[in-house]
Amino acid sequence: MKVDLFDFDLPQELIALRPVSPRDSARMLVACGDEPFADKSVSDLPSLLQxxxxxxxxxxxxxxxxxxxxRGEAKIGATLHKRIDLRRWQAFVRNAKRLKIGNVVEFPAQVRALAETRHEDGSFTLKFEGEEPVELLLERAGRMPLPPYIAGKRPTDERDKSDYQTIFAREDGAVAAPTAALHFTPQLLEALSERGVQRETLTLHVGAGTFLxxxxxxxxxxxxxxxxxxxxPETADRLNAARRNGNRVIAVGTTSLRLLESxxxxxxxxxPFADDTSIFITPGHRFRAVDGLMTNFHLPKSTLMMLVSALMGRERMQEAYAHAIAQKYRFYSYGDSSLLIP
Structure with missing residues (x-):
């Protein structure tokens, strides 16, 4: 399909640079089948589920x-993308023309990494020196990897350390937050439990490629x-049992959805799954594992815009985004939410 089919015009003022507080007060556009769109709040979620x-x-x-x-006099920027092993990460590099295989990059706090391999896409394998876990080195030398559409408008600060992390976060390894879950609070989880809504977790370490x-x-x-x-395996068993019982499985975020479909x-x-996935979901995909999706609003012509169009239909999603823009919903990682039930 032509990528231009997934384009739309977004006013720049609708790009959210900070999340709302409390998190579950964000707005939520509900699109359920062919029913009229409903303008709700994330805090309404328990009443919208069964x-x-x-x-x-x-x-x-x-x-x-x-x-x-x-590297010497050259400034080198690196965004880690995917862990290779305990000391090696694949990274997208800024000013890559000044970096060659065998060069050592000096980062703050005496953190050093060797440019070990260059990949076909221009990224590098960086091998970090020393014996400390790389995660500890990053705590000293790194900063939160805000999406370009936020980082290009303001600097990363201390608030982002908590704002850009879900309350479920426990497995180190993501370079981007699973942003649909940023809206959840302990109070919302309690209300969902009282409603009888079940929760399951999986792990997908989101890479920087999501922003490309x-x-x-x-x-x-x-x-x-x-x-x-x-x-x-136990998670897979419970999810399969739920669907056999006629209950719906709703992915919170495109990352959860992509792993379930994989x-x-x-x-x-x-x-059960423990592997890499590079699944690319576009219209025509037959969904096998999910019955709905809670997700934020995505970039024009992005793979995630293609994914939601595959779930709901391209024309339906164009209508939903036109409605969201007209109603001034806040877009992208720190923005508002949507509940999509095909």
Whole structure:
């Protein structure tokens, strides 16, 4: 399909630079089948779900994955993208023309990394020196990797350390937050439990590739970056049992959805999973594992705009986004939410 089919015009003032407080006071656009759109709040979620519905969250934790350093006199920026092993990360590099294989980059707090390999997409494998866990090095030398549409408008600050982390975060490794879950608070979780809504978690370490623009003119020519994910056998069993009982599985965020769809077999049975996935969901995809999605509003011509169009239909999503813009919903990572039930 032509990538231009997923374009739309977004007023810049609708890009949220900070989340609302409390988190669950964000607005939520509800699109359920062909019913009229409903303007709700995230705090209304319990009343919009049925007892027995299962919300699936991503428990990945965002690490301070952006680093600014030097190789000699040259400034080198690195955004870690994907863990390779205990000391090696694949990274997108700014000013990459000044970095060659074998060079050492000096980051703050005496953190050093060797440019070990260059990949076809221009990224590098960086091997961090020393014996300390890389996560500890990043806590000293790195900063939170805010999306470009926020970082380009204001600097990262202390608030982002908590704002850009979900209350489910426990597994270090993400370079981007699973932002749909940023809206959840302990009070909202308690209300969902009282409603009889179940919760499950999985892990998908979101990479920086999620922010890369689709440069191809046709979706067939776009290559997704791989991300590592895990679904425990017990989690898969409970999700399959819920669906057998006629209950809905609703992914909280496109990351949860992509991993569930990666793990589901042809019969819609969710299998245990511990591997990379580079699944690219576009219109025509047959959804096998999910019955709905809670997600924020996505960039024009992005892979995530293609995903929600696959779930709901392209024309339906164009209508939903036109409604959201007209009603001045806040867009992107720190913005408002939507509940999509095909």
């Amino acid at each position: 007892p027995g519905d299962v919300l699936v969250f991503n428990d990945t934790r965002v690490i301070p994955a952006q680093l600014d350093g030097r 623009p689709v440069k191809a003119d046709d979706t067939d020519d776009h290559q997704m970056h791989a991300e590592w994910g895990r679904i425990e 793990a589901a077999d042809e019969d819609g049975i969710i299998q």
